[in-house]
Amino acid sequence: MPVDAVPEKLLNWYDAHHRRLPWRAGPGEPRAAPYRVWLSEVMLQQTTVAAVKSYYAHFTTRWPTVADLAAADEAEVMAAWAGLGYYARARNLIACARAVVNDHGGAFPDSEAGLRTLPGIGDYSAAAIAAIAFGRRAVVVDANVERVTSRLFAFDGPLPVGRPAIRELADRITPDERAGDFAQAMMDLGSSICTVRNPQCLICPLHGDCAARAAGNPEAYPVKAPKKAKPQRRGTAFWIERDGHVWLVRRPAKGMLGGMRALPTGPWTDADPGLAEAPAKADWVEAGSVDHVFTHFALRLRVVTTRKPAPLNEGEWWPIARIEEAGLPTLFARAAARAIAAAQD
DNA sequence: AAGGCGTGGGT
DNA sequence: TACCCAAGCCT
Known part of the structure; x- marks a missing residue:
């Protein structure tokens, strides 16, 4: 199934239907500040938008810049993170802010590779920040992108082994321009339409391009390895x-x-x-x-x-x-x- | 490289 | 109810 039109269709859908979120640039603002993009991306790691909102508001008010956060009292930052989970993120958040101030002159690196060296920034976050905050072309792959992409191509290699192959497919549909918007469009689509259960294929902008939809089994993707019992x-x-x-x-x-x-x-x-x-x-x-x-x-x-x-x-x-x-x-x-x-x- | 690492919402 | 899972990273 040809996918040449996917980027344009998705960006058009995004322009009309994207979510308004506190960490996204407002109207007339080309891009959000790197500090805010980074902070939101770390908070959103394995965490829902609804859970993040109040924490993001508090952090950006209490520590408006990366320099403020780098100078913050560690105990206060940890306490501010309480309830959000995955507390290594908070420890890495402080370490990353301090690395930006001490090793990068107070400015986040503007490349995927540069961002990838910072604590708490892995493959996903480096690509997301490079694309969203700096306008770079980067292949941003999170769980939403894996789901949308695996359905689009009816890719049935089980995760996590199939992850590199899914990234190759995502690379194939990532545009050179507006890669940041494209990534956020994939995530909006994954959260609102191409959902884990009961995907709303009838209103999906990629309806006509989706191999899983054509086969009638979108919920079968992505295929996942069986999980272990919890002690x-x-x-x-x-x-x-x-x-x-x-x-x-x-x-x-x-x-x-x-x-x-x-x-x-x-x-x-x-x-x-x-x-x-x-x-x-x-x-x-x-x-x-x-x-x-x-x-x-x-x-x-x-x-x-x-x-x-x-x-x-x-x-x-x-x-x-x-x-x-x-x-x-x-x-x-x-x-x-x-x-x-x-x-x- | 497989497993450690939180929490809350949805079904 | 019990399970699934989320804008992953680190070792």
Whole structure:
């Protein structure tokens, strides 16, 4: 099926129907600032537009330039990221801002290769920023592009092995001009029309060009390798209270929820660890448990509380009335809510 | 290079 | 309900 007309059709559709998003250039503005494009792309990695919006607004208000972010207090940035997930992104965000200021004179590299060297910027983000912020011709491949492209060509090589081949197909339809708009058009199309389930082929601008549509099985693409089962793990969180304050720790920089404030916990294992590795000697009171699902395992976190702890180290007393300002990841925000609710029973 | 790494919305 | 999945990156 010939695809020569695909770029023009898609760009025409984009001109008429594209989403208005805070990080996109407004009318009369040719391109958004590289800092804003970069910030939005990092936030959008594996994350929905709806979830990103309020975080993007806060970050751009609190840190309007890359220099502001480079000079920011790390703990404040991590707390501002709390709830968005994939916290390595926040650590890399700070490292990247500092690299731009220290190694690139405060300006983002304007090429895909230059961007690719920065922390937290991989193949996708480098291509997206080069195309959207700098007008470069780059082949931008995210999950939307993989879905649209695999359907367009009825490409049935299973992911992730088939990924390089899909990139070749995407390269074939990427125009020399307006590659940034083309990429965003593919993503808008993927999010609104060429969806994972129930694609709206009847209103798709590429209806007549799509091999999967012609075959009547668009939902069959992309083909994916089977996924593994999620193990169930168990752990215990310790809510230690004194004079209206709770004891919080900071998790190690690497690993789950790395660098984030948290309630103390013991190890997360396949059996209930109980009170093993409690941070203090105390008479623990049950406060219930929280079930939380991560990318590669599910966790049942038992919450226990005390108001009379033995001495503690390496942590801080945080006012319970302002617990939402601690920047707890969602797991611990839920555990905290459980402890507070239990105290009122 | 396969697996670690969050969360919330949709079906 | 239980599952799927999202504008991926890093090691």
